[in-house]
Amino acid sequence: xxxxxxxxxxxxxxxxxxxxxxxxxxxxxxxxxxxxxxxxxxxxxxxxxxxxxxxxxxxxxxxxxxxxxxxxxxxxxxxxxxxxxxxxxxxxxxxxxxxxxxxxxxxxxxxxxxx
Amino acid sequence: xxxxxxxxxxxxxxxxxxxxxxxxxxxxxxxxxxxxxxxxxxxxxxxxxxxxxxxxxxxxxxxxxxxxxxxxxxxxxxxxxxxxxxxxxxxxxxxxxxxxxxxxxxxxxx
Numbered sequence: 001x002x003x004x005x006x007x008x009x010x011x012x013x014x015x016x017x018x019x020x021x022x023x024x025x026x027x028x029x030x031x032x033x034x035x036x037x038x039x040x041x042x043x044x045x046x047x048x049x050x051x052x053x054x055x056x057x058x059x060x061x062x063x064x065x066x067x068x069x070x071x072x073x074x075x076x077x078x079x080x081x082x083x084x085x086x087x088x089x090x091x092x093x094x095x096x097x098x099x100x101x102x103x104x105x106x107x108x109x110x111x112x113x114x115x
Numbered sequence: 116x117x118x119x120x121x122x123x124x125x126x127x128x129x130x131x132x133x134x135x136x137x138x139x140x141x142x143x144x145x146x147x148x149x150x151x152x153x154x155x156x157x158x159x160x161x162x163x164x165x166x167x168x169x170x171x172x173x174x175x176x177x178x179x180x181x182x183x184x185x186x187x188x189x190x191x192x193x194x195x196x197x198x199x200x201x202x203x204x205x206x207x208x209x210x211x212x213x214x215x216x217x218x219x220x221x222x223x224x225x
């Protein structure tokens with residue numbers, strides 16, 4: 001079945017450690033996104049990529065890094081520079097569509113807890 | 116960061132009730148307005164993508180309207196069912212970026 005796979009679902013990290021969240025899609029979508037959710041807040045954009053080997057910072061990119069070496073994959077690294085990394089992370093890809101008409105398809109999310 | 120607001124934050128209704136929620140967004144630089152349904156332990160799924168002022172979309176008992184000039188969209192659910200229980204998210208699309216509201220959590224009691 002086509003879809004987006006995020007792993008791991010749950011992750012615990014000690015302070016000062018980097019951690020990488022995986023996002024893989026087999027939908028053949030060009031655009032991919034990483035969002036963060038905190039309690040009581042909407043999804044906030046961390047990074048997005050419109051095409052392979054290209055990505056842009058979102059609104060809360062500090063302390064995060066990404067790569068887009070393959071169309072199918074858009075991993076997110078939460079670095080030790082991220083001051084408050086405990087959150088729920090959602091990855092999405094977008095269908096082709098002009099003027100914002102492309103739909104987002106989401107993974108099931110990864111919950112990161114920093115101990 | 117663009118501000119997208121949804122109200123109410125949560126809603127408890129009885130099975131068979133009709134209900135509606137609001138999404139407010141900036142009226143400038145509008146590309147599209149999306150609605151997503153997010154059930155517990157699942158991924159958000161697209162309900163509607165709306166682009167034109169005055170747009171009305173319908174899917175079964177759920178419908179949505181769009182007013183881009185005043186910057187709001189309404190989502191209506193007619194005859195709510197327990198399976199409608201979910202968080203409903205709206206997202207304002209500005210070029211290639213999506214700005215989400217914090218959602219309306221709907222609980223439909225049998």
